[in-house]
Amino acid sequence: MAHKFDVVVVGAGAAGLFCAAQAGQRGLKVLLLDHSxxxxxxxxxxxGGRCNFTNRDATPAQFLGENPHFCRSALSRYTPQDFIELLQRHSIPFHEKHKGQLFCDRSAEDIINMLLAECDAGQVTRWQPCGVKSIKYGSNPDGTGVSSYQIESDRGLIEAPQVVIATGGLSIPKIGATDFGYRIAKQFGLRLVEPRAALVPLTFDGEAWVPYAQLSGLALPVLIETSPADATPKQRKKAVVFSEDLLFTHRGLSGPAVLQISSFWREGQPIRIDLAPGVDLPGLLLRAKASSKKLIANELATLVPSRLADAWVSQDPALQRPISEATDKALQALAQRLAGWELTPNGSEGYKKAEVTTGGVDTRDLSSQTLESKQPGLYFIGEVVDVTGWLGGYNFQWAWASAHACAEALAARAAA
Ligand SMILES: Cc1cc2nc3c(=O)[nH]c(=O)nc-3n(C[C@H](O)[C@H](O)[C@H](O)COP(=O)(O)OP(=O)(O)OC[C@H]3O[C@@H](n4cnc5c(N)ncnc54)[C@H](O)[C@@H]3O)c2cc1C
Incomplete structure (x- = not known):
């Protein structure tokens, strides 16, 4: 005998838990299962263990995907304020850290416990660990002539008229990420946008990185963009520029600045970094030349971190001298290179370090109102969809908002 539910949600992550809870609270008999x-x-x-659970200022502008408007409907119907009010109802303390980013005061466990309590309030049945072997759509074996989804799971056959896939992207396979959602999408004839590791550190050729590897651990505020120096004015106008902290690592660059730009970067493309934003480097270096006897590295160290100044100057013998002996042209070139450091990554740290996966189920095959696919009764929510947020709480906001839109649709379809 098959286990019968109104809805089966596959994947008990952020989107799956929230969707199951919301659907359960709307009176549906929900099964939530996860292979972990x-x-x-x-x-x-x-x-960092405190969960940046939303961003106060989230708008569709902070999301990427082939159709940047797709996220609009769901985001407008479940806002950061709605999630904040949910936290307040559960008396969870939180604070704003930076640029609208909201974090738990205590720990991310608060959010998990809240979602589990919400699932309990919706009388959601949870099975985990429970893997799914197959999902098929067709006539029920009971001979009633009714069609539904038959899910072959590790705990037996399940039957449900509606199924939600909330299995996320490919990032961090060691904690359970799989391509399950993409495989199910393909099985039902839905299109996919090539997945890519994003919000991920970028790496550089070993040889070329030698002078910078010694800077590992150094962090500084920068401006960063993907647009190369020879970009046309039109390309430059469209380029995304982030003002964030950069972190040097042994293998390359990380920190919020690089994680942000990694979502836009493509193989072979340079990135461009202003290492001293807001500093009039040429003016200050030329003024120092007129009045100082110090070495260029020491003068530069008053304008950028001294480790960076040393590493930079040590690569060019012409700069290893008192600033008073440097030509204006050499100082101007130095200033220009620091303000427009252009370098081409050879890759990224990949899915093992990526916070998210861009691409996924093609939004052309999903409804932006309901997240239902063109296969009736089959929904995709959260990161498995080709909607990816910037760093800063946006990805969780998409998980909550897409889950909420889907739960509304599940209830409406069940009632129809
Ligand atoms: C290190 C790190 C830090 C992050 N920090 C933030 C942050 O602070 N703020 C923010 O907004 N975003 C952050 N993100 C991104 C955010 O975690 C994700 O975008 C979000 O969790 C996506 O939610 P989801 O429910 O779609 O997928 P997930 O949360 O990944 O959940 C998917 C679930 O599906 C299950 N699953 C997978 N395959 C199967 C299968 N075959 N069968 C059954 N179950 C399966 C998985 O076990 C998992 O429980 C971070 C990500 C990482 C990796």
Whole structure:
């Protein structure tokens, strides 16, 4: 005998837990299953353990995907304020850290416990660990002539008229990420946008990186963009520029600045970094030349971190001299290179370090109102969809908003 539910949600991460809870609270009999023993491992490790659960200022402008308007409907119907009010109802303390980013005061466990309590309030049945072997759509074996989804799981056959896929992207396979959602999408004839690791550190050729590897651990505020110096004015106008902290690592660059730009970067393309934003480097260096006897490296160290100044100057013998002996042209060239450091990554740290996956289920095959696919009764929510947020709480906001839109649609379809 098959287990019968109104809805089966596959994947008990951020989107799956929230959708199951919302659907359950709308009176549906919901089964939520996950192949991992623990639910919501990504919430647990997110935001350095404190979960940056939303961004006060989230708008569709902070999301990427082939159709940048797709996220509009869901985001407008479940806002950051709605999620904040949910936290307040559960008396969870939180604070704003930076640019609208909201974090738990205590730990990410608060969010997980809240979502589990919301699932309990909706009488959601949870099975985990429980893998799914196959999902088929067709006539029920009971001979009633009614069609539904038959899900072959590790705990037996399940039947449901509606199925939600909330299995996320490919990032961090060691805590349970799989391509399950993409495979199900393909099986039902839906299109996919090539997935890519994003919000991820970028790496550089070993040889070329030698002078900078010694800077590992150094962090500084920068402006960063993908647009190369020879970009046309039109390209430059469209380029995305982030003002964030950069972090040097042994293998390359990381920190919020690089994670942000990694979502836009493509193989072979240079990135451009202003290492001293807001500083009039040429003016200050030329003024120092007129009045100082110090070495260029020492003068530069008053304008950028001294480790960076040393590493930079040590690569060019012409700069290893007192600033008073440098030509104006050499100082101007130095200033220009620091303000427009252009370098081409050879790759990224990949899915093992990426916070998210861009691409996924093609939004042309999904409804932006309901997240239902063109296969009736089959929905995709959260990161498995080709909607990716910037760093800063936007990805969780998409998980909540897409889950909420889907839960409304599940209830409406069940009632129809
Ligand atoms: C280190 C790190 C830090 C992050 N920090 C933040 C942050 O602070 N703020 C923010 O907004 N975003 C953050 N993110 C991104 C955010 O975690 C994700 O965008 C979000 O969790 C996506 O939610 P989801 O429910 O779609 O997928 P997930 O949360 O990934 O959940 C998917 C679930 O599906 C399950 N699953 C997968 N395959 C199967 C299968 N075959 N069968 C059954 N179950 C399956 C998984 O076990 C998992 O429980 C971070 C990500 C990482 C990796």
């Amino acid at each position: 023993e623990k639910v919501a491992e990504k919430i647990r490790i997110s935001g």
